[in-house]
Structures are given as C-alpha cells and as structure tokens.
C-alpha cells in the first residue's frame with residue numbers, strides 16, 4: 001500500500017499507514033475451557049490516535065486487552081508493536097494498562113504510585129523501597145502528575161483520593177512509565193459523569209498532543225463519539241465494526257448491543 | 273402483583289427443590305463420631321475414679337505450696353530475672369525469624385512465587401518447620417549448644433519461621449492481584465512488584481501476625497525452659513524436682529503476670545495498627 005492510496009478509515013491526526021501502526025493485532029484467538037472468547041480479532045492503533053472499543057458485555061474486550069499486554073496468553077494470533085512481534089509475556093515497557101478498578105496501592109502516596117511506573121527501567125538496588133527512588137525520577141513523576149492536574153495532591157495516600165483523581169494518578173503512572181501505547185479497560189465506568197468526561201478528555205489529549213497511541217474500552221457511546229477518533233466494535237470476539245467516531249450510527253450500536261441470543265452461535269445451538 | 277400470587281395456579285417450575293432427607297450418611301457420621309470418642313476414652317485411660325482417689329495427693333500438694341515463698345533474694349529476684357530472660361527468648365526468637373519467614377513466604381505464596389518449583393520447595397520447608405514442635409527443636413539444640421536460653425532462641429527461630437511464613441504466605445494469597453498486574457504490565461520484575469504492590473497491601477496483617485506470634489512465643493519459651501532451654505520455665509522445673517512447691521507457686525505467679533502483660537500489650541498494638 002502506497003502513501004498516496006486512500007486508507008479507510010482515515011482517523012483525523014493519525015498516521016494510519018500499515019507501517020506506521022503503533023499496535024497491530026491480527027487473528028487473535030483465545031478460548032477458556034473450550035469456550036471461544038476471541039475469534040480471530042483484528043485491531044490496529046496508530047500513534048496520535050484515540051480509539052474507542054465498544055461491545056456488549058462478554059464480547060471479549062477485556063480479554064483482548066489482557067492478551068495484548070501479556071496478562072493472558074492468546075491461543076493464536078499476532079501482536080505487533082511498531083511492526084515487531086511483542087513478547088508473549090510481560091514486561092511490555094512500551095505499553096501501559098489502565099483498569100476500571102484503577103489498581104493503585106492505597107497506602108502509598110500518589111507520587112510513590114506514579115514513580116512505580118518506572119520500575120521497569122530501575123535497577124533493583126534503586127527500587128526496593130520508595131525511599132531509594134532517584135531524585136530525577138521523583139521530579140519526572142511530578143511532571144507527570146502535573147500533566148494530569150494532580151500535582152497538588154502528590155503527597156496524599158492514593159486511598160484518600162476520589163475515584164476520578166485516582167484514575168488520573170494511574171494515567172500519570174503510565175506516563176512515568178514512558179509508555180507509547182496506553183490501553184484502558186473501562187477507565188471511566190466507575191466514575192461520575194463529570195469525572196468520566198475529564199478522564200476521557202485527558203486520554204484524548206494525550207493521544208492528540210503527545211502522540212501516544214490510546215485505546216479505551218468505553219460503555220458510553222456518547223463519550224466515544226465526542227472524544228475518540230475512531231471506533232472499533234467487538235461482537236463475539238471479532239471486530240465487526242470499524243468507523244470514524246463521527247460516523248457512528250444508531251444502527252451500528254443496535255447491532256453491537258443486540259440481545260445475546262440473536263447472534264451467538266453457541267446460544268443458537270442451545271436453543272435447538 | 274404480589275397480592276395475586278396466592279391465586280395463581282401452581283407452577284411446577286416454581287416448586288422449591290426438596291430438601292435432602294436426613295439420610296444414612298448423617299447416621300453413619302454420628303456413629304463414627306461416638307465410636308471415636310469411646311476409643312479415645314480407652315486409649316487415654318480416662319478415669320474419673322482415679323481423679324477422686326488422687327484428691328488427697330492434691331490436698332497435700334496444696335498444703336506444701338501455700339503460702340508461697342516470697343523471699344526477695346532467694347526466690348523473687350531470681351524469678352523476675354528469669355522472667356526477663358524468657359521475654360528475651362520470645363523476642364529474639366520472633367525477630368530473628370522475620371527475614372527467613374519473609375523470604376519463604378514470598379516463595380510460598382502463589383501471588384509472588386517465581387515458579388512452581390520454588391513454590392513447592394518453600395511450602396515443604398515451611399510444613400516441616402511447622403510440623404516439628406518447638407520443644408523438639410529445643411531438645412535438639414540443647415544437645416548442640418548446651419543447656420540455656422540460647423538453645424531456646426534457636427528453637428523458636430526455627431519453629432516460628434514455619435508458622436509465621438505460612439500465615440504471611442496466606443495473607444499474600446488473599447490480596448487483590450490488580451495492583452501487581454498493573455506494575456508487571458509496566459515492566460516491573462517479580463521482586464519489584466512484590467515490594468511495591470503486594471507487601472504494602474499486606475503490611476498491617478503482617479504486623480498483626482508478628483505481634484500475635486510474639487505473644488505465643490513468649491508463652492512457648494516457658495515450656496522450652498522446662499526442657500532446659502533457660503528462662504523461668506527452667507526455675508519452675510527445678511522447684512518441682514526439689515519439691516519446693518511454695519517456690520514454684522511464686523514462679524507461676526510471675527509467669528501469669530508476664531503472660532497477661534505480653535498478651536495485653538500485643539493486643540493493644542494490634543488494635544492500633546488495625547491488623
């Protein structure tokens with residue numbers, strides 16, 4: 001494919017050339033105890049792009065992200081990071097994952113939590129306890145906290161922050177990790193509408209202003225429409241929809257969120 | 273809606289499942305439990321008659337034991353000094369087992385174990401240390417390093433490593449793995465993830481269990497004294513051998529004060545740390 005040939009979909013601000021993809025997933029398969037969860041999933045994500053992943057409960061979104069970051073081992077498929085195969089097990093320093101449950105250490109300060117993002121590049125003797133973290137790292141972590149608007153709360157234990165604030169600290173941790181790809185699994189499902197708006201806008205900014213490749217599982221199509229560049233829809237472990245966010249239609253959503261038994265092959269068999 | 277339920281025709285799908293009847297299984301279990309008690313009664317030569325006949329012996333004993341011997345130089349001072357030694361045995365036995373228990377617990381918790389082999393090996397070591405009673409360790413170390421409190425400290429280090437390592441490993445297996453996974457994704461090694469996600473989450477439980485074990489170990493070190501491993505247990509043993517029961521009662525009173533004080537202290541600190 002040449003540079004001049006039209007690539008569809010053409011996400012705004014994203015280099016959607018095949019060679020330019022930050023993350024490319026091809027034919028990902030995964031089943032649990034004989035139940036197929038990922039059925040040949042394809043995904044692509046470009047630097048500077050904010051991709052929203054939509055799909056009904058159980059369509060395999062979390063499993064897909066966990067396979068990509070190495071928390072789950074796929075049965076088959078290819079995961080390419082900047083065109084090169086990603087290892088099948090962690091660590092994947094270029095990728096960070098953001099969770100619905102946030103997963104900060106509540107007893108540690110926001111700053112220490114952010115510093116922990118850099119563990120992968122620290123030798124053990126500088127990282128056995130937060131007391132040993134180098135000063136440059138603390139300074140870098142403060143910059144990351146400032147980027148998410150949380151510098152003022154750096155010294156507070158993470159457990160004392162609100163959900164939205166904690167999620168922003170988790171994003172700062174990903175920045176401190178110097179991740180180029182951020183994968184977020186329902187980052188705002190536990191947040192109130194205002195905090196959700198703020199966090200999704202932050203993820204979009206990181207993609208558009210810092211050129212990070214960001215993919216987020218969202219359960220609010222409206223947020224996806226307003227902030228994402230592109231939407232990929234999952235249905236029964238396959239990407240069945242790939243469209244610019246602005247072009248997302250009600251019919252697309254109706255297909256994605258159709259009641260389970262209408263399309264699921266397993267369910268059809270059960271009804272026979 | 274709900275008011276009309278009574279008038280609905282019976283629907284077979286909604287009949288609650290029948291409770292399992294009291295079956296032969298229940299009966300068999302009852303018989304087995306009763307039988308076990310009968311066998312145990314015979315095996316332990318359990319005999320209320322012997323207790324009644326022995327009553328005179330008990331009364332004699334009480335006559336010799338009371339009033340307790342409270343002489344300062346002869347009994348009270350050595351008793352208090354020995355109680356301090358007992359406390360010291362419990363303290364060092366607990367503290368010096370911490371590094372060993374920590375390493376073994378990290379290897380023996382599925383959350384932090386580097387691989388199955390290390391996990392199984394650490395589990396086996398902990399089981400062995402736990403299975404051998406501290407008194408047996410004390411007897412072994414008395415022959416190795418001689419009579420005295422040092423043998424008691426060594427015995428407690430070994431046994432307590434087994435017990436505390438197991439308790440700590442279990443505490444680590446119960447935590448939410450999310451924070452660990454988040455750090456692993458970001459490139460943290462297993463040791464780093466343990467230090468920054470697992471250990472901070474279990475720290476209060478660890479401190480609570482440590483204090484609980486200190487309390488238990490001080491009480492154990494009394495028994496260790498009985499087999500020659502120093503402390504006030506050793507004095508109790510001596511006064512029994514010399515038929516100085518009035519001395520023994522004084523020593524037991526000191527023991528009681530010591531045990532209650534340590535128990536209260538440990539409970540107080542545990543409440544404060546919220547373990």
Ligand SMILES: Nc1ncnc2c1ncn2[C@@H]1O[C@H](COP(=O)(O)OP(=O)(O)OP(=O)(O)O)[C@@H](O)[C@H]1O
Pocket residue numbers: 032037055056057058059060061062063064
């Ligand atoms: N570790 C596992 N063991 C067994 N089954 C699993 C496991 N993880 C996921 N599944 C199954 O895989 C299917 C897809 O799960 P997944 O969590 O990926 O869906 P999802 O799209 O993230 O759904 P949701 O919107 O509810 O988060 C579900 O049926 C789930 O039960």
Ligand SMILES: [Mg+2]
Pocket residue numbers: 061062063185
């Ligand atoms: Mg999910």
